[in-house]
Amino acid sequence: MSDRLLITVTSPLLPDLQEFIPYLEDIWQRKWLTNMGYYHNELEKELCKYLKIQHINLFTNGTLPLITALQALRITGEVITTPYSFVATTHSLWWNGIKPVFVDIDEQTCNINPAKIEAAITPKTTAIMPVHCYGQPCDVLKIKEIADKYGLKVIYDAAHAFGVEIDGKSILEYGDMSTLSFHATKVYNTVEGGALVCRDAETKQRIDYLKNFGFAGETTVVAPGINGKMDEIRAAYGLLNLKKVDAAIISRKRIADLYREGLQNVAGIRFLPDTENVRHNYSYFPIFVDEKEYGISRDELYFAMQSRNIYGRRYFYPLISTFSSYKGLDSAKPENLPVATRIADEVICLPMYAGLTEEDVERVLNLIKKQ
Numbered sequence: 001m002s003d004r005l006l007i008t009v010t011s012p013l014l015p016d017l018q019e020f021i022p023y024l025e026d027i028w029q030r031k032w033l034t035n036m037g038y039y040h041n042e043l044e045k046e047l048c049k050y051l052k053i054q055h056i057n058l059f060t061n062g063t064l065p066l067i068t069a070l071q072a073l074r075i076t077g078e079v080i081t082t083p084y085s086f087v088a089t090t091h092s093l094w095w096n097g098i099k100p101v102f103v104d105i106d107e108q109t110c111n112i113n114p115a116k117i118e119a120a121i122t123p124k125t126t127a128i129m130p131v132h133c134y135g136q137p138c139d140v141l142k143i144k145e146i147a148d149k150y151g152l153k154v155i156y157d158a159a160h161a162f163g164v165e166i167d168g169k170s171i172l173e174y175g176d177m178s179t180l181s182f183h184a185t186k187v188y189n190t191v192e193g194g195a196l197v198c199r200d201a202e203t204k205q206r207i208d209y210l211k212n213f214g215f216a217g218e219t220t221v222v223a224p225g226i227n228g229k230m231d232e233i234r235a236a237y238g239l240l241n242l243k244k245v246d247a248a249i250i251s252r253k254r255i256a257d258l259y260r261e262g263l264q265n266v267a268g269i270r271f272l273p274d275t276e277n278v279r280h281n282y283s284y285f286p287i288f289v290d291e292k293e294y295g296i297s298r299d300e301l302y303f304a305m306q307s308r309n310i311y312g313r314r315y316f317y318p319l320i321s322t323f324s325s326y327k328g329l330d331s332a333k334p335e336n337l338p339v340a341t342r343i344a345d346e347v348i349c350l351p352m353y354a355g356l357t358e359e360d361v362e363r364v365l366n367l368i369k370k371q
């Protein structure tokens with residue numbers, strides 16, 4: 001097998017082009033391109049069915065639902081969150097003038113450690129914004145208990161958790177709201193896109209206003225909303241991609257199984273197990289390199305992979321708390337975040353997407369085993 005063939009970390013799930021063309025022809029006929037059109041509304045309906053939820057608002061990307069969730073719940077002051085995520089999670093707080101308070105993660109899940117949340121609560125705390133990192137469910141019950149005790153809202157960044165269920169119940173049903181990203185790199189994509197999941201029709205209505213400049217009628221603006229609407233072309237694309245996502249998740253599971261089988265006896269390489277009562281989506285396959293046991297560092301392995309044309313990703317490195325906008329915060333100090341700091345130095349997400357072949361996986365495994 002040639003070393004020169006490129007293996008990328010991800011590759012987008014694409015709808016069948018021939019099937020897309022009639023949808024485009026229909027959109028051309030309707031001449032309704034955006035502003036909650038036919039395909040937008042169809043996709044909201046179909047996503048509710050697929051995800052087993054009641055209320056969803058489509059957005060034009062996965063960052064605006066985070067920003068809008070905070071607006072819809074009127075969150076202010078301080079919000080407790082994880083540094084081990086994509087920057088958009090914390091940026092959404094900054095865009096709302098909210099102070100992020102970072103809490104360390106649990107190394108078994110890479111999610112916020114609930115045992116450390118209470119110590120970070122102050123009189124200014126109004127909400128918790130955890131992330132279901134890699135689609136691994138947070139400890140939703142413990143987080144609810146803490147939120148209820150202190151009267152805090154919970155907004156889950158579920159950008160990685162499309163289709164994830166616990167005991168047959170959608171992960172999106174936990175917390176006051178959950179957000180999704182349909183970016184091209186995610187398990188399910190609409191090129192760019194995202195959604196906000198809420199609990200009741202009244203809140204959905206309010207979010208509909210907020211994502212359309214706050215318009216609640218031709219001449220009435222009820223809030224300083226934003227433009228977050230998803231257009232018809234991407235909604236139609238999304239309807240078609242929804243038909244392919246189950247098969248994609250099955251392929252991803254096969255790849256995860258192959259990785260696990262291949263890596264189970266490699267000293268110094270750790271990976272996350274499946275949880276029995278969880279429907280996983282296999283959005284990422286992170287491995288954690290213990291330099292002492294493995295012999296070389298994460299970065300040495302990462303660049304060795306690159307030199308053989310295998311592209312992993314150091315996801316999430318660096319921690320959000322180390323970026324210039326946030327590193328001055330008390331909670332951003334590495335001493336406050338020892339686990340996240342170590343995990344960020346150990347992680348590589350291996351190539352993972354539905355079209356990855358067994359030969360590709362074999363090449364990745366052989367390289368990791370040979371170091």
Ligand SMILES: *Cc1c(COP(=O)(O)O)cnc(C)c1O
Nearest residue numbers: 061062063086088159181182183
């Ligand atoms: C992808 C992602 C987002 C943002 O999504 P976009 O659609 O790219 O705006 C937010 N949070 C996490 C954890 C993500 O991975």
